[in-house]
Amino acid sequence: MSITPPTHDPPAWDWSPRFSVAKYQRMIEVGVFTADDKVELVDGYILIKDSEGPLHDVAIDRVKAVLASLPGDRWVRTQRTVVLAESQMEPDFAVVRANPQAYSTHYPAGQETGLIIEVADSSLLRDQRDKTRIYARAGISVYWIINLVDRRVEMYTQPSGPTAVPAYGAFQTYQPGDTVPLVLDGTSVGSVPAADLLP
Numbered sequence: 001m002s003i004t005p006p007t008h009d010p011p012a013w014d015w016s017p018r019f020s021v022a023k024y025q026r027m028i029e030v031g032v033f034t035a036d037d038k039v040e041l042v043d044g045y046i047l048i049k050d051s052e053g054p055l056h057d058v059a060i061d062r063v064k065a066v067l068a069s070l071p072g073d074r075w076v077r078t079q080r081t082v083v084l085a086e087s088q089m090e091p092d093f094a095v096v097r098a099n100p101q102a103y104s105t106h107y108p109a110g111q112e113t114g115l116i117i118e119v120a121d122s123s124l125l126r127d128q129r130d131k132t133r134i135y136a137r138a139g140i141s142v143y144w145i146i147n148l149v150d151r152r153v154e155m156y157t158q159p160s161g162p163t164a165v166p167a168y169g170a171f172q173t174y175q176p177g178d179t180v181p182l183v184l185d186g187t188s189v190g191s192v193p194a195a196d197l198l199p
Helices: 021-029 054-067 124-137
Strands: 039-042 045-048 074-078 082-084 087-089 093-097 113-120 142-147 152-159 168-174 179-184 187-193
Touching: 021 087, 039 124, 054 074, 054 093, 054 113, 082 124, 087 124, 113 124, 113 179, 124 142, 124 152, 124 168, 142 179, 152 179
Parallel strands: 113 142
Antiparallel strands: 039 045, 039 087, 074 093, 082 087, 093 113, 142 152, 152 168, 179 187
16 A cells, blocks of 8 residues: 655754765765764765664664575665765665676766665664655665664655655555565565564
């Protein structure tokens, strides 16, 4: 059953300077941020990533096992960089086109990414509010949230692209006992029991 996606107002805050992807990458190059700094560029803002607990780690392992069996010429990136218009983020999973060698000189971008998955516990509000807007603007065709708080899988589809108010046009939820369809590039490549994704 298709349900109307939840709407979330854009963040009310605008108190810090915004950064371009190029400037953020330069800051990394010169050592302002290192691999030990838990930050990412989200919609032009440098934000501290939410700290996640052991349940998050268990869910990561479950999703990784499911995605390992994906068919076709795709590559699953786990907690690695994806670059979008005004963001450089590290989603928990990104299913991108081609193989690792294709990304030796650049990070995957929106048009190269068929599915993004975020595992959400303490980060749930940010994943539902901010990241749905960012991923919809980038044209990410399918976005899943493994919602550990409500113990369900949320699927967002039909991205608006770069509109004034980016959003997904369709939203569905899957509980344990349901089967989640796995769609890549508009083609069904299988299905996954929701229970296999939820610890």
